[in-house]
Amino acid sequence: MKTRALSHSGQNERPSKRRPNWGRILAWSILILWIAITLLPLWWVFRMAFSTTKDLLGNPSSLLPIHFTLDAFKRVFGLVDVNEIIIQGGNVQKLDFLLYFRNTFTVTTTIVFSGLVF
């Protein structure tokens, strides 16, 4: 019975090496499409982070960042003064990412330690 099973599986392997297996190609293309759809919002956020604010409205359909710039990052870390913010066209409010991160860190460590100890 064992040798019969082995020879049977050997016969099955030969055809799928030579001609393309259309079912497998279809399955892989559907999977790749779904992966692209799943990762689209993540890529969209990255693209918005690295583009200038004015160009976001101008070129809606380009998938790459427009005029790759780090201005948004500078503004979030609080390194840009008020006049520059008005020029870039954002909400006139100084952001301080490190303060927010410190607050989140405090809350998180408190919760984790309390959960471990009590």
Added chain:
Amino acid sequence: MLMVTIIWMSILDYLTGPINGLLKEFGGTSAIISFLNTQNVVASLAWINIWRHAGYNTLLFFAGLQAIPNDYYESAALDGANEWQLFRHITLPLLRPVTVFVLITSLIGSFQVFDSAMVISTPAGGPGGASRVIYWYITSLAFNQFKMGYAATVAVALFVVSMLIAWVQLRWFRADTSDIG
């Protein structure tokens, strides 16, 4: 979930989203679909929740697939079954517990959609737009109209309906028996 909804709202945007940008390039300006108007907002809400839960359900099905012993496939292939028959007569029946679980949790979870519905209906004219889900009704009764008793009644009715649906599904799929082993 809030951030996911906001990101998808900016992707599905009428003028600045990439989907409409692609449609505009291939079909002209008349081919743009407005995803967030009062007719289409429910479909967009459904799509966002599908996108969010697809990975989790795929993982559950994958775990269920691992539990099927390989001997069944080998013996069926020896008897001369092709791939479709293998799928329909071995994989689907043996995935029945996982399918029941995914269906019940998806159905009951979809009754409880609330945060994405509240966020997505802001440009479409407030929650009085087309995306009034039942949880919105409960919170609006309780906190806007201050009819707390009525809101509690609606919540209990939702509970009874969910329980009925779960019970019907459990009975229909015969979830207490499994074909493995």
